[in-house]
Amino acid sequence: MTRVLGGLAVPTTTFDESERLVWAGRGPAYAGSFAKLCAYPVPWLLDAAGVGPGVRVLDVGTGSGTAAAAACARGATVTAVDAERTMVELARRAAPEADVRLAALPDLPFADAEFDAVVANFVLNHVGRPKDTLAELRRVVRPGGWIALTIWAAPPAAGQRLIGRAIQAAGAVRPPHLPAGLAAEDDFHRDESGLTGLLEAGHLREAECGTLRWDHRASPEEWWSGPAGGVAFGGQLVRSQTPHVQAEIKRHFDALSIEFASEDGLLSLPHAALLARARH
Structure with missing residues (x-):
């Protein structure tokens, strides 16, 4: 399958197609589990992109619409x-003032330089060709505008x-429909210098x-959901296993969760994310 990028036909990767299958219909499950986690960087992301009153901003890969709603509030x-x-449906409810559309990277249905700023919260993790994605984000933001991700x-x-x-620990086996990762020529180091270098390239x-x-902070039940x-x-890896292996994964999850348990019964789970920005 191919998509059009800047007038050129760009083939989608096996990784891209697998991501579509992995996320198909998962909006409600995501909203009830990992959406709160992914919402944490949103204020800093919007600050990095200079999002404020009157700014024309594009939220790419909006998910449940947290960043879109926060940008509307600004x-x-x-x-x-x-x-x-299903993500589009969630985002439309979360951000009714936003124009929420169904569209997939790396070809966005917008004119060149249509936006003052672009934000992409945990999106580059889910594309097969990050360089093509950045080229498309650069295309739709005006000269001098910020891209933050x-x-x-x-x-x-x-x-x-x-x-x-x-x-x-449960000995789960990766099924063939789940990708092993990006092709070597498309990948980059997921650290500060690696992401900065990708933006500069x-x-x-x-x-x-x-x-x-x-x-x-989340309850064990929420995190397991x-x-x-x-x-x-x-999640796709878990659900592809036999019932016995799934039960073993849950058993190990319960045992390992004790390491992160707080006195109030919630888990306190350390996370780390890279926040980057660059100007067109």
């Missing part, structure tokens, strides 16, 4: 897109590893990147 003129229909840092923080540790100016660290609901790669 008085911005907001357009938001997501590749998954977040990705998960590597190596992942302890809280982010919890579910993966349970999966590994995309002909963006004044690139800068920092690391956000926080403890995400993500993989149990098939959310993201880990």
Whole structure:
């Protein structure tokens, strides 16, 4: 399958197509599990992009619409897109003042230089060709406008590893429909220098990147509801296992969760994300 980028036909990768399948219909499960986690960087993301009153901002990969709603609350003129229909439905409810559309990277249905700023919260993790994605974001933002984005840092923080540790301890096997990762020529180091270098390679100016660290608070039931609901790669991996292996994953999850338990019964899960921005 191909999509059009800047007038050129760009083939989508196996990773892209797998991501579409992984997230299909997962909006409600995401909203009830990981959406709160992913909302944490939103204020800093909007600050980095200079989002304020009257700013024409595009929220790419809006998910449940948290960033779009926050941008509307700042008085911005907001357009938001997501590749998954159930996410679009959630975002329209969360941000009724925004223009929310169904659209997939790397071809966005907008004119050149249509926006003053673009934000992408945990989106670059989900595309097969990050360089093509940045080229498209650069195309739709005006000269001098900011692009701000977040990705998960590597190596992942302890809280982010919890579910993966349970999966590994149970001996789960990755099914063939889940991608192993990006092609070597498309990947980049998920650290501050690697993300800054990717932005600079995309002909963006004044690139800068920092690391956000926080403890995400969630009940064990809430945190387990993500993989149990098939959310993201880990959830699809869990749901592809036999009932016995799924039960073993849950058993290991319960045991490992004790490391993060607080006196109030919630888990305190350390996470780390990269927040970067650059100017067209």
